[in-house]
Amino acid sequence: MTEEKFLADRFEANRAHLRAVAYRMLGSQNEADDAVQEAWLRLTRSDAGAVENLGGWLTTVVARICLDMLRSRKSRREEPLEVDGSAPIAIPDTSADLEREAIMADSIGIALLVVLQTLAPAERVAFVLHDMFDLPFDEIAPIVGRTPEASRQLASRARRRVQGADAKAETDRSRQREIVDAFLAASRSGDFQALLTMLAPDVVFRADPTAARMGSQAEIRGAQAVAATFNGRAQGAQTALVDGGVGVQVVVGGQLRVALRLTIADGRITAIDAIADPDHLARLGVTSLD
Incomplete structure (x- = not known):
């Protein structure tokens, strides 16, 4: 050998x-x-x-x-929207096998994954290494550039945040998922009235330059216009964890092409951001929830 x-x-x-x-x-x-x-x-x-x-x-x-x-x-900062378009975003009618991603997410728990994303980098590393993989603080210290005692404090602070946010995050994400699942179901079936009930009157849809080049308008305002954009679409879209919240992903040929980051308030969708830039998608850490 x-x-x-x-x-x-x-x-x-x-x-x-x-x-x-x-x-x-x-x-x-x-x-x-x-x-x-x-x-x-x-x-x-x-x-x-x-x-x-x-x-x-x-x-x-x-x-x-x-x-x-x-x-x-x-x-890193997000790039401003600069590209105009005229056609609604085309969500491809396709799906992909993301079983490995779903298994990994399930093994941690969606709520915990969300909370981990809110931690500072050093806190997250210290917490994961110690609480999940039993690495001693003497070995964690040089990784995060702190003393063992400071590393212990990082993990302790992260642990308190995780414990305090876990129950609330689980409840919030469950409600968000219900709304997103219902939104996609209405979109696929072409139920225009159902779409309207899930959109805030002043909802805003925005697309990044890459999504705009794929055929989306850079910005659409108002429940009527946004509902018309999604009516009868989303055949290949999947519910996903996007940037810490429940959103939508579109996968083509096994590759993530578009993520929709949704802002939800008072049970309605108030904003939809379509992200297709590959570098931005990689930073979002999109995880399938289907």
Whole structure:
């Protein structure tokens, strides 16, 4: 057996664990896979023979990669809408097998996944590594750049936020999902009146430049106009967790193409943001709920 094959086999033995660590930190299967792949590249560039505990070494590397990715998310800003269009957004009539994503989300719990997304990057890393994977604070400290005691405080603060928000988030997301499921059902069946009842009178639909180039108007205002846009559509749309809230995803050929971020208040949809820019979609961490 060659040295490269031996190293690859050892890495594959740790892949499932590394993916689980990365997914809990990032909330996105695609980003988790990217983090794991980056860990493999770093392993191939390192002196692997000098690593006594490969599993621990790889966990540390993946955690640092995830921390950098989380911090990078915080520093980016959304681009302003600049493209006009005239046709309503075309939601393709297609679906994809996202079983792995759903299994990963279910293994954590949607409410917990949502709450994790609200934590500061260092809090999230400390909490995930300690509370979910039993990593001692002496090992977490150098990853987050804090002392062991400060790392303990990060995890403790995150734990309090998770415990306090978990029940409320579960209730809120369940209600949001009911509204989104009903909205998609009305859209698919062409029930215009049902759509109107779920939209606030002053609802606003906005599309990013990529979505506009796909055939969407950059902005549509008012319940009548927005309902007309979605009436009879959404055949291939799926309920999903989008940017911490319940929204909609459209998958074509196994690839996420459009995400609809919905703002819901008082039981009605007040805003719909169509996001199709690939970089922006990756940062959202869209997770199927179907």
